[in-house]
Amino acid sequence: MKQISAIIEQLDTRLAGKWPAAAGIRQFSYSLQKQPDTGLLEWLAAQPCYPKFYWQQRDGNEEAAVCGDAYSFGHIAQAQAFIRQFPDVPDLHIWGLNAFNGTADDASAANALFLPRIELCRQGNTWWLRCTLFSPYSLQDEARRTRLFLRSLVASRTLPPLTSHVLQHQHLPAESQWKALVERALSGIEQHQFDKVVLARKTTLTLSQPLNACAFLAASRSVNHHCYHFMLAFTAQQAFLGSSPERLFLRDNTELYTEALAGTVANHPDDQQAQALGDWLLSDGKNQRENLLVVDDICQRLQGGAHSLDVTPAEVLRLRKVQHLRRNIHGELTGPDDAGCLQRLQPTAAVAGLPRQAARKFIAEFEPFDREWYAGSAGYLSAEQSEFTVALRSAMVKGHHLELYAGAGIVAGSDAAQEWLEIENKAAGLRTLLEEHYTPAVQAG
Numbered sequence: 001m002k003q004i005s006a007i008i009e010q011l012d013t014r015l016a017g018k019w020p021a022a023a024g025i026r027q028f029s030y031s032l033q034k035q036p037d038t039g040l041l042e043w044l045a046a047q048p049c050y051p052k053f054y055w056q057q058r059d060g061n062e063e064a065a066v067c068g069d070a071y072s073f074g075h076i077a078q079a080q081a082f083i084r085q086f087p088d089v090p091d092l093h094i095w096g097l098n099a100f101n102g103t104a105d106d107a108s109a110a111n112a113l114f115l116p117r118i119e120l121c122r123q124g125n126t127w128w129l130r131c132t133l134f135s136p137y138s139l140q141d142e143a144r145r146t147r148l149f150l151r152s153l154v155a156s157r158t159l160p161p162l163t164s165h166v167l168q169h170q171h172l173p174a175e176s177q178w179k180a181l182v183e184r185a186l187s188g189i190e191q192h193q194f195d196k197v198v199l200a201r202k203t204t205l206t207l208s209q210p211l212n213a214c215a216f217l218a219a220s221r222s223v224n225h226h227c228y229h230f231m232l233a234f235t236a237q238q239a240f241l242g243s244s245p246e247r248l249f250l251r252d253n254t255e256l257y258t259e260a261l262a263g264t265v266a267n268h269p270d271d272q273q274a275q276a277l278g279d280w281l282l283s284d285g286k287n288q289r290e291n292l293l294v295v296d297d298i299c300q301r302l303q304g305g306a307h308s309l310d311v312t313p314a315e316v317l318r319l320r321k322v323q324h325l326r327r328n329i330h331g332e333l334t335g336p337d338d339a340g341c342l343q344r345l346q347p348t349a350a351v352a353g354l355p356r357q358a359a360r361k362f363i364a365e366f367e368p369f370d371r372e373w374y375a376g377s378a379g380y381l382s383a384e385q386s387e388f389t390v391a392l393r394s395a396m397v398k399g400h401h402l403e404l405y406a407g408a409g410i411v412a413g414s415d416a417a418q419e420w421l422e423i424e425n426k427a428a429g430l431r432t433l434l435e436e437h438y439t440p441a442v443q444a445g
């Protein structure tokens with residue numbers, strides 16, 4: 001990464017100049033003349049600073065590795081207000097995670113959004129490095145701190161192979177509790193407390209060695225196609241990561257792109273068999289209901305915030321372990337308001353249920369663990385464009401432990417055993433990277 005070290009040297013020289021001992025913000029951008037020698041994830045893996053965040057858009061064209069926090073935000077409304085304060089710095093990007101419960105109105109919500117000191121980005125075949133200085137007190141002090149930070153950056157290394165293997169696993173809820181929970185949800189549906197509730201499971205894997213989160217994400221990225229790949233490393237031992245197929249929203253000025261991704265069947269390595277499963281999915285009443293409830297929820301939630309909503313017919317999205325029903329939703333926003341979009345859309349009925357409040361109450365009361373980052377969102381916001389993925393097919397790395405999350409939408413007609421298989425298949429997207437021979441049973445259909 002010679003180019004990167006050359007840019008860092010240039011930056012250092014710039015920062016060594018005279019800076020006002022007053023509040024301020026500055027941004028410097030450098031384009032890379034050619035493709036860096038190693039990937040952005042490899043570069044990020046080597047950096048000894050936290051937090052650090054990685055993101056790759058699901059079409060594979062946009063990638064970012066960002067680190068060092070120039071400023072952090074507990075709520076997207078604060079992040080948005082910050083960006084609006086500086087219209088003369090149009091490229092301010094704030095990256096990170098919103099927790100599942102992170103859209104509560106109180107601004108004390110503990111989300112993990114930050115304005116990075118360094119961003120290394122790619123769009124198609126164009127790479128650039130951006131450095132941001134911000135201080136509410138003294139740019140002079142901040143320039144000095146940033147120079148120290150730049151000196152802590154190191155060259156990329158190749159990622160270590162994945163050598164951890166699984167010693168044991170523990171499901172929460174266990175299969176018998178899951179069945180009881182699904183029955184309880186079905187009686188809530190029968191009694192008209194709600195139409196849909198999404199129930200999830202946390203599986204703790206005990207590993208033979210601590211897991212390198214970047215190497216794990218790289219392994220996932222190489223096989224789990226058509227997904228967003230994201231990781232927030234909090235410390236050297238703790239990181240939340242995932243490979244999710246689901247867009248929460250993309251905002252391009254006032255254009256809004258979102259989707260209803262719900263309804264699931266297993267995938268099959270054989271194309272014909274996969275197609276037969278996909279055809280079954282398209283015609284299955286329970287899965288169509290699951291998906292249409294998400295469309296209803298999103299359209300209701302966007303009322304007053306967006307108009308000219310357009311919903312495409314259902315299509316099948318084929319992933320490595322599962323296939324889903326997807327309907328794309330496009331609308332025109334009344335204004336470029338990311339905090340408003342998040343508030344309206346997170347959590348959608350694809351990960352919570354419908355009506356939202358009743359479903360959330362059921363989850364809070366009966367799900368036997370705290371979702372934390374799972375089913376929240378991961379991505380970025382900026383003045384012009386913002387995008388968040390739903391933080392599914394995700395896991396928390398905690399040294400020797402990996403906590404894997406997976407959930408399924410329960411609607412009238414759901415069967416507890418089938419829904420268990422569905423979450424096994426969803427969790428398999430990450431789990432099989434450590435247990436090659438782990439094969440959840442193929443779902444009926």
Ligand SMILES: C=C(O[C@@H]1C=C(C(=O)O)C=C[C@H]1O)C(=O)O
Nearest residue numbers: 262263264350392406407408409
């Ligand atoms: C809740 C999850 O996935 C969601 C639930 C789905 C379903 O029940 O069919 C499908 C896609 C996702 O919206 C998960 O992966 O954990």
Ligand SMILES: [Mg+2]
Nearest residue numbers: 263264408409
């Ligand atoms: Mg489902």
